[in-house]
Amino acid sequence: xxxxxxxxxxxxxxxxxxxxxxxxxxxxxxxxxxxxxxxxxxxxxxxxxxxxxxxxxxxxxxxxxxxxxxxxxxxxxxxxxxxxxxxxxxxxxxxxxxxxxxxxxxxxxxxxxxxxxxxxxxxxxx
Numbered sequence: 001x002x003x004x005x006x007x008x009x010x011x012x013x014x015x016x017x018x019x020x021x022x023x024x025x026x027x028x029x030x031x032x033x034x035x036x037x038x039x040x041x042x043x044x045x046x047x048x049x050x051x052x053x054x055x056x057x058x059x060x061x062x063x064x065x066x067x068x069x070x071x072x073x074x075x076x077x078x079x080x081x082x083x084x085x086x087x088x089x090x091x092x093x094x095x096x097x098x099x100x101x102x103x104x105x106x107x108x109x110x111x112x113x114x115x116x117x118x119x120x121x122x123x124x125x126x
Contacts, residue, residue: 053108054082056090058100070101082106 061067069075073091081087082104090102105111 053106053111054086055105055111056086056102057105057114058094058096059103060099061101062099067098067101071097080104 061070071091071094073088076084076087078084081102087102087104091097094100094102105114
């Protein structure tokens, strides 16, 4: 039947709570680094899903000082690197620390932007 006012209020409160839980997930999926960094800090090795996509790619730099700073394991910044354990793994897996540094890609839009940057670089070569 039709819920009474008290039951309807409880249903609305539960719905509001569930929606609040979704906001950080939606933020991470959209590339919100603050939401992703908070989730990584709270999760301590949490499993990442498509809803909170995080990957690292490597960018080239000829600036040796910038490379030394970007590849320094002590320079972790949660707003830039997001997940300390994954960032340290990216540092260790760096194919050429003398010319590359890891960059976090948070959310699917960041992955799409990286793909577009690489496509443009290939086109510029040709």
